[in-house]
Amino acid sequence: MSDDAPRGQETYAITPPVRDYRPRHFLLEVAGKTATITLNRPERKNPLTFQSYAELRDLFRALQFDDDVKTVVVTGAGGNFCSGGDVFEIIEPLLSRDMPGLLQFTRMTGELVKAMRACPQPIVAAIDGICVGAGAIIAMASDLRVGTARAKVAFLFNKVGLAGCDMGACAILPRIIGQGRASELLYTGRVMKGDEAERWGFFNRLVEPEAVLVEATVLANELSAGPTFANAMTKRMLHMEWDMSVDQAIEAEAMAQAVCMKTEDYRRAFEAFASKQTPVFKGD
Known part of the structure; x- marks a missing residue:
């Protein structure tokens, strides 16, 4: 990692094979042809930081050139997926940035979604508990989503005075659940519960909490065994x-x-x- 880079401009030297990489800000395990990324700050419901954004971005960029990994599972530790950007490590520091500094941050977060969409591996999100803000975006940017009835998905950007158009949400979410439903979630920032997420097509399937990672991994392994x-x-x-x-x-x-x-x-x-x-x- 570049040690002298401002927060949000870190870069991580990740080269294939990805299975040999040891992340600093989340967990990574490669079993067979499937890589599992676990957001691992369970005491805070797995929020993102400047550094975890950047490291995730660079990992997905490296996966574009990895011939060993064929599918990716993304999940969170401790019964939650991700609570979005950390209030004190991201949201508060952004209040003191000028416009160029803010634009640098928002572009960096968008690069994570670009990297997820550009990597050739199908990405399966295993979603339980809280999945809000940037966490909901990571779920959205995945190719398939396995969820639970107790999952709570919210694109709550307007709850903090921001537009719903964050990290590609206005482009991608309507293509998953439809324009009207996406508009409701992005305008209101309300919670979409697990059964509603399945009914609307955001979740591909609904399983019990203890089975969500297992089912996502089985699905990923099935894809890895395919063409x-x-x-x-x-x-x-x-x-x-x-x-x-x-x-x-x-x-x-x-x-x-x-x-x-x-x-x-x-x-x-x-x-x-x-x-x-x-x-x-x-x-x-």
């Missing part, structure tokens, strides 16, 4: 096609699918089908 090159292509196209017309999307998908047809996994799938066996994918 991971093709999964990465799917993630890329889901992101890119937001800005395409239908005709452009059809052409882009034609090209993407033609690339996937040249993979060995595609050949393996055919050969397995022809011999009435289950394909064993290798991601090449």
